[in-house]
């Protein structure tokens with residue numbers, strides 16, 4: 001696996017085609033040791049306003065998201081974001097693609113919400129006074145004004161998630177990748193987050209085990225053993241996925257129910 005190369009920003013600024021979406025072209029990504037494909041020959045276009053990525057634990061969902069914003073690089077094939085290949089343009093792509101982790105503490109790196117959002121704004125607002133004012137305004141708009149100067153460790157999980165989302169959205173990316181965004185939330189905060197996602201202008205790609213959330217997405221893909229094995233309308237894919245979870249996936253050998261293990265069998 002190849003990680004982001006710092007000198008990529010030296011390349012000429014690429015011209016993005018707004019709305020072209022995400023394209024995987026015969027993408028294979030190897031694990032850190034280069035021994036095993038964690039994503040195998042994936043070809044698909046993600047253009048819908050919202051796409052759910054469904055799959056069992058370890059099927060490769062997060063790895064697909066990491067390929068889109070250049071945290072992981074393909075060993076073979078190409079990943080395109082709005083018509084621009086991610087490899088070689090990682091910095092430019094990251095300014096267009098926000099990624100929200102399932103555990104907000106994995107991405108809140110500053111001591112307080114205000115400082116975290118300010119850090120995010122550094123790339124677009126040079127003046128520190130203006131930056132702080134904007135950070136406070138954004139936190140206020142998400143109902144977090146009263147927690148703006150608290151320690152991020154003193155926030156509830158739901159508040160941490162909202163701060164992380166505020167930081168990611170502060171730079172107005174055109175695509176938002178969300179990795180299991182509802183996993184750590186209670187029912188109320190889960191509903192609030194789903195409602196909030198419905199108001200965003202960004203193209204959303206959501207890796208999730210939350211099938212109700214997946215049903216709200218226009219599109220869904222089903223990932224199994226690092227391959228995209230189905231793509232279609234969100235609700236239709238959820239029905240198919242539920243069935244495969246019960247009876248076995250097409251690329252698994254038949255095993256007695258309850259004994260199937262993710263990643264252990266190949267078609």
Ligand SMILES: Nc1ncnc2c1ncn2[C@@H]1O[C@H](COP(=O)(O)OP(=O)(O)OP(=O)(O)O)[C@@H](O)[C@H]1O
Pocket residue numbers: 001031032033038055056057058059060061062063064207263
């Ligand atoms: N950097 C890495 N080095 C080695 N193996 C990796 C790496 N990243 C992912 N993997 C492996 O690739 C497989 C897919 O991982 P991934 O995190 O993409 O799955 P997932 O579908 O998101 O799983 P979950 O639903 O449990 O979060 C797993 O077996 C995982 O251990």
